[in-house]
Amino acid sequence: MKNQLLREIQERVREETEGSKDEGRDTYDLASHERDREINFLLNARERDKLTAIEEALQRIKDKTYGMCEGGGENCEGEIRLGRLKVLPFTRLCVKCQEDMERESKIQKKFEEERGYRKLAITDIEEEF
Known part of the structure; x- marks a missing residue:
């Protein structure tokens, strides 16, 4: 899973760097390209988060704490059920x-x-005075 995510990220980075030439593009093409870059950035951030989570899970396996809930809340089940894992x-x-x-x-x-709404309301009232 980890290696697959890494390959996908590398492929996206490669495609992004190859396709980053702006010559000959009109405003709409540039705007569309920028939107695509932003979406890819968000997807890559999610994938980085997923990779970090995988690394942490592997560390928990080494530490023999994998499958133990870290929440410790009032209703905590203690162990994470196998189906969920x-x-x-x-x-x-x-x-x-x-x-x-x-x-x-x-x-x-x-x-x-x-x-935030309350702050906005107070600011609006202050501006009137």
């Missing part, structure tokens, strides 16, 4: 801890959005 071999959390983390993330995001 087969689907997500580099996961660090059991299902319960993953659900807790996602729930907290949603709450945090909502709080930040509301806080």
Whole structure:
């Protein structure tokens, strides 16, 4: 899996460097090319994150902690179930801890959005005075 991801990243980098000549392109071609580059950058970032997760999973195997949940939440199952590991071999959390983390993330995001709206509202009022 790791080697396959590395090959895909290398291929994308090679294609990107070969196709980076802007001569003879109009504005629309350049904009489209730039959008494609941005998408590739985001995909490469995800792949780098995945490679890092794989490396960390391999280290946990060496440390004999692979399959143990790192969440330690209130509802933690302790061990990550085999079915989950087969689907997500580099996961660090059991299902319960993953659900807790996602729930907290949603709450945090909502709080930040509301806080941003409040700041915007206060700034608008201040500008009127």
